[in-house]
Amino acid sequence: MTELVERYLAAVERLLPDTTAKDIVAELREALLAKLEAQENQLGRAATTDEIADVLKAFGPPPVVAARYEGRMHLVGPVLYPWFWPTQRTAIGIVVAVYLVLAAIRALAADNPVQVMLQRIDNVVGLGLIMFAAVTLVFVAVERWADPVKLFERRWDPKSLPYETIRKPRSLFEAAVSLFFDALFILVWLQLVPFPNELPLRDSASVSIVLSPAWSLVYWPILALALLACAGHIHDMVRPAWNRIRSAMSILGYAGGLVVLGVLFQRRPFVDVQPRPGTGPEDLERALQLVDGVLLVGLGLAGVIWAIALGLEVRRQVRALRTSYGAASVAA
Amino acid sequence: MPVSADIMEALRLELRRGTLILAVLGTLRAEKYGYTLKTELGERGVEIDEGALYPMLRRLETQGLLTSQWREDAKRQKRFYRLSSDGAAALEQLAGEWRAMNASLESILKRTER
Numbered sequence: 276m277t278e279l280v281e282r283y284l285a286a287v288e289r290l291l292p293d294t295t296a297k298d299i300v301a302e303l304r305e306a307l308l309a310k311l312e313a314q315e316n317q318l319g320r321a322a323t324t325d326e327i328a329d330v331l332k333a334f335g336p337p338p339v340v341a342a343r344y345e346g347r348m349h350l351v352g353p354v355l356y357p358w359f360w361p362t363q364r365t366a367i368g369i370v371v372a373v374y375l376v377l378a379a380i381r382a383l384a385a386d387n388p389v390q391v392m393l394q395r396i397d398n399v400v401g402l403g404l405i406m407f408a409a410v411t412l413v414f415v416a417v418e419r420w421a422d423p424v425k426l427f428e429r430r431w432d433p434k435s436l437p438y439e440t441i442r443k444p445r446s447l448f449e450a451a452v453s454l455f456f457d458a459l460f461i462l463v464w465l466q467l468v469p470f471p472n473e474l475p476l477r478d479s480a481s482v483s484i485v486l487s488p489a490w491s492l493v494y495w496p497i498l499a500l501a502l503l504a505c506a507g508h509i510h511d512m513v514r515p516a517w518n519r520i521r522s523a524m525s526i527l528g529y530a531g532g533l534v535v536l537g538v539l540f541q542r543r544p545f546v547d548v549q550p551r552p553g554t555g556p557e558d559l560e561r562a563l564q565l566v567d568g569v570l571l572v573g574l575g576l577a578g579v580i581w582a583i584a585l586g587l588e589v590r591r592q593v594r595a596l597r598t599s600y601g602a603a604s605v606a607a
Numbered sequence: 608m609p610v611s612a613d614i615m616e617a618l619r620l621e622l623r624r625g626t627l628i629l630a631v632l633g634t635l636r637a638e639k640y641g642y643t644l645k646t647e648l649g650e651r652g653v654e655i656d657e658g659a660l661y662p663m664l665r666r667l668e669t670q671g672l673l674t675s676q677w678r679e680d681a682k683r684q685k686r687f688y689r690l691s692s693d694g695a696a697a698l699e700q701l702a703g704e705w706r707a708m709n710a711s712l713e714s715i716l717k718r719t720e721r
Contacts, residue, residue, distance in 0.1 A: 309642035343662040
């Protein structure tokens with residue numbers, strides 16, 4: 276069994292109802308194997324990846340194949356349906372998350388933040404319904420005026436199928452939570468959301484923590500990396516399985532993060548401390564050592580984790596290249 | 608004005624749709640698995656895509672017209688289909704209707720050709 280056939284079957288299985296998916300896929304696997312075996316017997320040699328891809332292409336794109344097992348008529352047909360709910364969840368999730376973040380910013384500036392926030396939350400249901408209706412209309416329009424089957428058949432290339440065997444698909448919840456924190460970080464980084472920077476010390480003394488000038492060197496790279504992370508998590512929501520584009524984004528992100536850390540580690544301390552009334556020089560020095568030490572450990576750990584993740588992602592890319600381009604035999 | 612290729616293709620598909628079921632039921636009087644069924648249909652001049660064949664087999668089985676069994680053959684698990692008793696009765700009835708319809712159509716087509 277070749278990697279490409281398994282990727283194809285995994286893509287079909289993901290679009291089938293759980294109750295019948297395994298059985299249908301087992302039969303499709305047998306059908307594909309029989310077809311490829313007959314082709315290999317005719318050729319007198321193992322089929323190449325391109326030849327296997329041609330057989331899969333003739334079999335049909337996964338959404339079209341899965342749709343043939345769904346006989347009923349819908350407002351949104353079976354070819355587009357597998358994308359309907361993920362798109363709805365992504366669109367509604369993004370709109371609601373952006374709305375809530377903006378509402379939180381406004382609430383923080385108000386005299387009574389809790390009340391203002393609760394008033395804003397009232398609008399979330401309406402906003403979600405409007406988004407649901409808009410997305411539904413788009414799907415119905417595509418269903419009626421475009422031919423989804425031809426659309427998929429024209430653009431589909433079996434070699435671009437995701438590698439579900441290379442990494443477990445990310446859950447929608449995980450991607451949505453990550454996206455929320457990405458958005459929050461960007462808002463803080465752009466100073467659109469205030470970040471509490473007062474550090475209380477003993478005897479009612481306190482200091483203000485500010486980032487050291489070293490951070491201004493990496494201000495734009497950090498913003499770019501945060502936007503890249505956002506794009507990656509949106510990609511995870513739409514296409515949760517592993518693929519080369521998503522992997523390349525991760526590699527770029529981890530490598531960029533390590534470069535940024537390298538710049539910051541060369542220009543320590545990471546922060547400056549400014550005294551508040553009643554704070555002595557000893558308190559200042561102690562606070563600087565404390566915060567800088569915490570950041571040293573935190574950023575150091577982040578560096579180790581990113582380096583390991585970078586290595587894993589590069590390994591996945593190499594594995595995908597090997598399985599995709601090597602000549603493969605059905606009998607093997 | 609000549610009929611466009613798209614319209615002709617749609618008409619041809621519509622014409623074939625019902626007859627394919629008859630061809631599949633007729634061929635499955637003897638037990639076969641998907642690939643051999645497709646090959647035999649092809650040899651008899653009835654071409655059918657796997658993408659259409661397998662969902663059709665599943666639907667016919669759900670309707671009780673076919674029975675299936677997973678079995679090892681040539682070192683691989685294969686799903687063998689055959690006509691059920693209900694399927695045999697349905698085939699007999701459909702074949703009768705097909706012959707009657709064919710005779711009527713022949714007579715209509717002969718008249719229009721004159």
